Amino acid sequence: MRRRLLYILSFLFLVICGCSKKGSAIKQTLYSGEIRIAVDESLKPIMEEELQVYHAVTPEATIVPVYCSEVEAINLFLKDSVRLVIANRRLTDQEISSFHTRKFFPESIRFAIGGIALITNRHNPDSLISKLQFRDILAGKIVNWSDLYPSSDLGRIQVVFDNPNSGTIRYAVDSICQGQTMATTLTAQKTNEEVIDYVSKTVEAMGIIGVNWVGNVGDSTRLSFNESVRVMRISDSSNPTVQNSFRPYQAYLALKKYPLTHDVFILINDPQGALPTGLMTFLTGDKGQRIILKSGLVPATQPVRLVNVKEDF
Template structure:
């Protein structure tokens, strides 16, 4: 007893040299080097820290096993290296190690779950209204809607006719902004103003390019030529050229009658329409007017005029050159000329939808995904558009 009191008064354990009053929260004996924390205690602390991540299923077992093995190896090293007052640094390292490994494991599991969720087939249903530019009518005629509904039997696509008879991209996007459509087809990119209008309403607009369209310049067979360059087309629709003999003095005098669809976008053509341009609501109306008007000329998607035997489609040359390129070759769309850019008049086509967390957004995303898939691009190709994927 006297010996023990002597040791206590000396404050230093003769076996391990630990000063008992320097650290009252010691994890080992204050008199000797005997550990005060057992292996079982440390294992319990490890278990408390790592725990079982809630809400996870069996597919999380693999990363957990890796985690457990990794921690136990480190714990065994800690116990082997344990001696006296050197325990504190390993304990701090263990806490840091456990925290880091837990975050790492959680990240692995979250990423795995994310990949699993994205790979699941989305089940969409209900009635989806669509509209926009009438340029896309050939897609429906080629069976796009039937293809979509075969993939999603509980989904019904319904075309929504604009009450103002404006079948342009601009009006379709306006209807989309107002919640009248689930998604819209557009023959031009979204404008800055349309993006701003969406933000004002508390959501965003998303556009997905699905195809390239070759724009045809066409007339009836009364006109004296079948070739024009890019500059001449711009001057015809701006009113600078208003008679066919201005194209070539050898032609007889015949007034040029430009005809166009209301608010239509014609791709990279800087179209400043003159006051003499006749405006009509649909491409069908325009085609019929051109067929029946001496000197009439207009523009439309290649998909709308390819099979029109009463129309003459012009070969076009870039700028003011005479390197004329046919839009059709052997009655088929000249895809190579459009892809390489030698045919000068093209535009990209888009699916547009709202990013507002609604079922309409899911429908719009699904339509865009289908149209950019290999099957969707085949439908686009069969509709006389140029696939881009």
């Protein structure tokens, strides 16, 4: 009887301890707990830097990022699998209505200015293009390098994106093609890293990636680009010249002189005002915005000082 009583007491003790641990694991505040967030893969470099600092200054919080395509990230958000998303667009009216029917009121908060970059192989000497020419390439109206540059001895332009469901492709469809059907010859890898690798090995390739992937990680000033590829200059003019074309330097992103500039958003649905709100506050606050400034993008919620950029033409 005594042994049986000991067994029962031991069992109750384990149950109580288990419940206690379970309760502590799910306890969440502005500065503690554990959550998953979804991040458009094109924004991975900047979020890796943000989370490294965030975890250092908020040791009781654990953020588990899911790097995926924009479509996948938004789907996780709509299914309430994550409460915070980093993406290259706002929520649509239809998506907001979907939340409102469930009595949720999400927000789209602009927190950085980024864009997409066009990259070519280092052995391709031609790196000047107009936004209109880029549109014609996407639509299949320009197919060969010689159509852009008559003196080029390269063959077909091999256009490669990062992912079929990425925000980069959505931006190209919505903002560049503007209703025109994209060519069926365009191809996609899985990540921005794979695009850079492919372009660095393929002379006829033109890669389309997020601008925060083209920075030279060895340059703390962020005034140079990845040396394994060539970053193209782009012009809003139908007659592109060196003088009216721009690369995605921070100053040109901030002034919207670079033609392929777009905003970056935090999408948040946090009715309890817990850890997702704490992370959002960090990202839009002074520390988070300083990291954006150092990354090559442009802060959206803090003032910035612009300096003249002198390019080597």
